[in-house]
Amino acid sequence: MTDPVTLAVINGRLEQIADEMDATLFRSAFNPIIAEAHDASHGLYDAETGATLIQGKSGLPVFVGAMSFAVKLVIDKAATDGDLGPGDTYIFNDPYEGGTHLSDFKLVRPFYRNGEIFCFLASVGHWHDVGGNVPGNYNPVATESFQEGMLIPPVKLIEGGTLRQDILNILQANSRLPGSLYGDLNGQINALDLGERRLEDLLNEYGDEQVRTAFTELQNRAAQLMRSNILELPDGTFVCDDWLDNDGLVDEPLKIALDLTIENDRMSLDFSRTSAACAGPVNISQSTAVASIYVALKHIFTDVPANAGVLEPIDIVIPGDSLLSVGAPKPVGGYTETILRVIDVVFGAVAQAAPDRSNGCAYGTINALSLAGYRRNGQRWVMFSFFGGGHGGHPEGDGLNHGNAPISTATIPPAEILEAAYPVFFRSWALRTNSAGPGRHRGGLGALYEIELLEENADAFLFGERGRFAPQGVAGGDPGALNRFQYEQSDGLHEPPMKSKMVGIKIKQGQHLRLETPGGGGFGPAWERDPTAVAEDVRLGYVTADAAKRNYGVVVDVEGQLDAKATKALRVDSIS
Numbered sequence: 001m002t003d004p005v006t007l008a009v010i011n012g013r014l015e016q017i018a019d020e021m022d023a024t025l026f027r028s029a030f031n032p033i034i035a036e037a038h039d040a041s042h043g044l045y046d047a048e049t050g051a052t053l054i055q056g057k058s059g060l061p062v063f064v065g066a067m068s069f070a071v072k073l074v075i076d077k078a079a080t081d082g083d084l085g086p087g088d089t090y091i092f093n094d095p096y097e098g099g100t101h102l103s104d105f106k107l108v109r110p111f112y113r114n115g116e117i118f119c120f121l122a123s124v125g126h127w128h129d130v131g132g133n134v135p136g137n138y139n140p141v142a143t144e145s146f147q148e149g150m151l152i153p154p155v156k157l158i159e160g161g162t163l164r165q166d167i168l169n170i171l172q173a174n175s176r177l178p179g180s181l182y183g184d185l186n187g188q189i190n191a192l193d194l195g196e197r198r199l200e201d202l203l204n205e206y207g208d209e210q211v212r213t214a215f216t217e218l219q220n221r222a223a224q225l226m227r228s229n230i231l232e233l234p235d236g237t238f239v240c241d242d243w244l245d246n247d248g249l250v251d252e253p254l255k256i257a258l259d260l261t262i263e264n265d266r267m268s269l270d271f272s273r274t275s276a277a278c279a280g281p282v283n284i285s286q287s288t289a290v291a292s293i294y295v296a297l298k299h300i301f302t303d304v305p306a307n308a309g310v311l312e313p314i315d316i317v318i319p320g321d322s323l324l325s326v327g328a329p330k331p332v333g334g335y336t337e338t339i340l341r342v343i344d345v346v347f348g349a350v351a352q353a354a355p356d357r358s359n360g361c362a363y364g365t366i367n368a369l370s371l372a373g374y375r376r377n378g379q380r381w382v383m384f385s386f387f388g389g390g391h392g393g394h395p396e397g398d399g400l401n402h403g404n405a406p407i408s409t410a411t412i413p414p415a416e417i418l419e420a421a422y423p424v425f426f427r428s429w430a431l432r433t434n435s436a437g438p439g440r441h442r443g444g445l446g447a448l449y450e451i452e453l454l455e456e457n458a459d460a461f462l463f464g465e466r467g468r469f470a471p472q473g474v475a476g477g478d479p480g481a482l483n484r485f486q487y488e489q490s491d492g493l494h495e496p497p498m499k500s501k502m503v504g505i506k507i508k509q510g511q512h513l514r515l516e517t518p519g520g521g522g523f524g525p526a527w528e529r530d531p532t533a534v535a536e537d538v539r540l541g542y543v544t545a546d547a548a549k550r551n552y553g554v555v556v557d558v559e560g561q562l563d564a565k566a567t568k569a570l571r572v573d574s575i576s
Contacts, residue, residue: 002214010206010214011054011305017198018042018056021123021191026058028190030183031128032421033384036413037404039126042191044199045071046215047110047117051308053215061298061306062339062407063124065291066099067106068308071120073097074108077154086112087161089192091171092154093130095145096327099287101335102130102149103137107157107188111199113208119215121195123188127181129382131174132333136370136384138463140248140501142281142331150174151328158189176372176382222309227265229301230313233353237261240348241273242341242361243469247280248334248501253468254278254323256341260349269293269346270317277323281331281463284338289324290316292339295407296346300357336366336386336407337465343406344472347392351474356395360443360473360521362406363389365465365483365500367515371451373458375423381455383422387515388412390436390444393477393523399444400520401431401542423454432481432516433541437470438551439477439522440529445542446481446517453507460487460505466518467499477522478551484516527553527571535562 002010021042029035041059045052050072052065073094078084089109095101107123132149133139142148150171157167171185172178203211237259244254257273277283284292294310304310318325324342326332344361351358366386374380391399391406404412415426427450437443462485470479483500486493488511496502507513531554537543539560548554555566 002210002217006210007214007217010211011218013202014044014054015057017195017202018044018054019058020198021195022056022058024191024194025123025125025187028183028187029125030180032413032417033126033128034184034187036417037386037411040124041067042123042195043067045120045122047119048075050075050120051219053119053219053307055306060407061295062100062291065294066287067122067124069287070098070106070124071108071122074120074154084110085160086110087158088156089158089189090154091157091167092152094151094153095288095332095335096285097287099285099291101137101333102132102145102151103127105188107192109192111196113203118203118208121192121199123191125184125188127175127184128384129176129180131176134370134461134503135176135372135382136368136461137333138368138370138384138461139281139333139503140461140463141503142333143249143279144329145331146329148281148331148333176380218305219307219309222305222307223312225304226301226310227313229304230262230267231265233262235262235264236353238349238352240345240352242345242348242472244282244337244341245465245468245500246498247278247282248463248498249280250278251498254282256338256345258345258349260346260353262353266313266315268315268317271322271324272317272319274322274324276321277326277330281333282338283323283326283330283332284335285327285332286318286325288332288335288339289318289342292342292407293346296343299343299359299406300347300350334463336368336405337463339407340364340405340465348472348474355475358474359394360392360399360437360439360477360523361471362391362399362403362520363446363466363480363518364471365389365518366405367483367517368463369513369515370461371422371424371453371458373455375455381422383418383424385413385418387447387449387517389446389517390480390519392471392474392520393437393439393441393443395441395523398441399436401445402447403444425452425454426450427452427512431542432519434544434547435481435516435519436542437473437478437480437519437522438526439473440524440526441522442529442537443471443473443477443480443520443522446519449515450512452512453509456509458507460507460513461503462496462501462505464500471518471521473521473523475523476525478526480519480521483518486514488512526551531562531564531567535560
């Protein structure tokens with residue numbers, strides 16, 4: 001047994017290794033999705049099972065669960081082939097075995113110590129373009145993965161310390177932006193190299209056995225804390241359903257349904273009532289579904305360390321024909337939208353059991369928007385970005401305004417970075433009035449973006465959600481505003497027929513795209529909100545005076561001056 005102080009020190013050193021790997025990639029990546037938005041992650045994984053040992057704090061949480069499946073895939077392949085050795089590094093982006101979607105390329109490297117594998121180091125990053133029918137790879141009308149990009153099974157990119165140029169050539173030949181691909185790949189390799197050096201230093205200082213023991217104790221501690229947290233919840237079954245707008249091909253809603261059962265110190269999450277696999281790209285693999293459940297639980301049980309122990313007391317039921325468990329070649333490019341809904345139903349179910357543990361739903365879509373064309377000099381450009389919205393109100397206060405999706409710790413790329421990199425101009429980048437879900441603690445505000453094209457022509461593509469089903473509140477809170485997308489044509493503004501998804505939008509110089517993102521769901525009844533807080537929201541422009549009266553029973557003037565007497569009378573009359 002490691003003494004608590006030494007265990008804390010080793011844990012901190014291990015987390016620092018993963019954090020430094022994150023930082024190395026963020027500094028060296030070529031594309032803003034990694035360099036600015038931090039859509040990447042690094043960690044250490046078990047030598048035999050691939051289970052998560054340590055992950056960096058700056059990387060995407062959704063990759064924690066998914067990467068363990070990716071590492072296990074490499075372990076199994078190496079066992080079959082019998083050719084894994086020092087200096088080897090595998091590369092692949094298989095979304096069915098390793099999770100997520102084709103844009104996320106994983107690098108997995110064994111770390112050898114005294115001739116044996118001590119653990120695995122892994123890096124994953126969202127590459128700018130990996131082929132497929134749509135620049136940036138979010139194809140809302142894909143019917144199979146071949147239309148979403150190149151699929152690379154686990155292959156050795158580096159063998160015995162030597163980079164295989166043939167593999168690199170294949171990767172670059174299948175990207176619209178081969179230079180960006182090369183830069184991001186080198187950044188990931190550099191991150192793994194640094195991780196090796198730092199881990200070697202740690203083992204030399206503390207010894208192999210002490211660090212190996214620390215891995216075990218940290219995982220056991222996470223499992224124990226999870227069991228303790230679950231034990232504090234009431235036994236019973238709690239149900240929550242939510243919906244995706246459509247699959248991009250058929251304009252019919254898709255249900256994400258959860259039956260959550262708590263019994264003593266274990267929790268079962270049963271998704272059997274979820275819709276069957278669909279034709280469009282909002283399907284996800286089972287490994288991705290498990291990863292999203294992991295993220296939801298970590299948001300709720302924040303004191304539990306981020307490793308495989310989180311899922312030890314958790315039973316997960318996902319039918320094989322569900323849109324949460326598809327295999328090749330079902331399209332999975334829009335996985336982000338589906339896992340956000342999985343997180344939402346976990347929040348909603350836990351809120352029924354323990355309202356003080358859960359949040360209102362966040363805005364629930366990354367609004368993956370691609371703009372692509374050619375500059376006047378003939379150079380191709382592809383702008384891919386995602387956009388923020390409001391987070392849910394919670395037991396401690398209001399939701400975050402204009403945050404990123406809860407699947408990540410990524411940042412929204414700044415307007416200045418996007419304008420510098422691409423021929424676009426942001427006419428507007430602002431908080432969206434009246435978008436927050438009303439509640440005792442309101443949701444965070446969504447955002448308003450207006451993007452003008454500076455080049456002669458461009459094609460635009462949108463992959464979003466929450467155009468028809470708003471982010472839900474919890475504990476009596478109200479939903480946030482719906483997602484809304486418009487694009488300018490010669491005859492004015494238009495909206496996609498399927499609300500949140502569309503391909504082949506053609507815009508000309510001076511025309512613009514307008515995106516109004518959802519706010520987060522509220523927490524608790526809106527009429528329990530402090531009237532002075534509502535008045536301050538009006539003063540700041542977060543809520544209009546009419547909405548304050550309608551949603552909160554609070555009377556203020558347009559300047560945000562509270563009429564306490566009228567407010568009291570309105571609230572009393574409403575109750576009676």
